[in-house]
Amino acid sequence: MADPFQDVDAAGADFITMFADAMDMRQSDPTMEAIVADYLDRLDQTDVTRIVEIGAGAGAVSRRIAARFPVARVTGFEPSEGFVKEARSRAAGVDNLSFEVADGAALPVAEDSVDAVVIHTVLSHVTDPFPILKEALRVLRPGGRIAVCDADFSKGSFASFPNDPLDSLARTFVSDFVTDAYIVGKLRGLLTGVGLAVDHFQLWNRLTDGAPMMLPWVEVTTKQMVERGQIGAGLRDALIEEHNRRVAAKTLYGFQLFATAIGTKPQM
Template sequence: MTDPFQNVDAAGPEFIKIFADTMEIRQSDPTMEALVAGYLSRLDFAKDSLTVEIGAGAGAVTRRIAKHAAPAQVIGYEPSAGFVKEARARAPNFDNLRFEQADGATLPVADNSVDNAILHTVLTHVVAPETLLAEAARALRTGGWLVVADVDFSKAALASAANDPLDCCAKEFVRTYVTDPHLVGRLRGLIADAGLRLDHFDVQSRVIITEAQMLPWVEITTRDMVTRGLIGQGLADALIAEHAQRAADGRLYGYQAIATAIAQKI
């Protein structure tokens, strides 16, 4: 199965609705909120500046950026028409934010015209991340800033013991919904190859201890595995119940490592 995030419209309206909601849940997580607040605090948003989020999805992060940047303008570029429609519907009251349909490889902006370009959990879902980084570098003005925030999916886990059966949900998600789980390991090199100067790189832990944080992963991956005939409905129900029980008992433990890289066009 190819990562559906490579072509969200082809994945269909149900996928769009589920992942629009899932990305809202993820962005409301205090760890994710702190991570976004952290990188936004390192950028400048002068009144006449332009910030773009590339691969904006349904706009959960773009709205957060626009609140911080106001009154400066923010554009969310997103290749999926379905996500653009969701993003516009979810952001009715902003006068400094708009969403446009565009692929990150061909942004409809002039050279040297963007002050801040943000790629938030996008590069792990594309086949050629170097193309998107080169395009962001083209769009940025000299002195402008690139932010890449992405999950090191090679470390994603939902395990409290060796061969923990619940971990199959995390591993299946990475196998089927991620294009390059090791992207973060190559990120600093990719940024250097794009001609940008790295200013900051860190990796933070997102720990999953409540049911809502990872429940969509467990529901989606178990449903997919049933559909593909890999497991029966009984096992799917048991995994969801185990996840709920661990959360209720205070024993749930999932893990994601999330990198933030900030680089400047010089």
């Protein structure tokens, strides 16, 4: 099955609302907040006045960027009209932030005009990251920086013991909702491949044990399994109940590995 993040509008209104909420919840997680705060600090050079986020979704990270750089003009570009609508409504009143519908490989932005670019959990959802990174390089000014953050979905897990039934949902999420589960291992090569100098690369562990941060993984996978006739509603309810039981008992092992790569566009 194709990763629905490749064409979010085709996935439908329920998907858009569910993942807009899920991405807001993920961004409020202290580990994710620390990851984003760290890479935004690394983008903070003198005179950062123009920042672009590629694949902004419903704007969870864009709002964070706009708050961190209040004097900069921040634009979130996103191919899904549904997500852009959500993003605009969730950012109402944030004066230095706007959203536009655009594919990451064709931004309506002048060459050499941007101080910083952010790409957050997008490249794991595209078949070819190269045109997006080339476009980021084009719009960046010489000396401008890019932060690419993504998950190594190949290492994501719910497993607390061998053949843990809950872990089958983590495997299903990766096969049905991710395009490249191994993107993190390729990041440095991709950035240098388009001509960016990689200044920093860091791995981050994210463990969600006491909060329902990964509930969307459980809900969407079991929903699809029921729709496909693979399982019945009883097993769906039992798996969700088991997830919630572990969250309440603080025994859920919801593990994800994230990476951040910071690149700089070379001076002429």
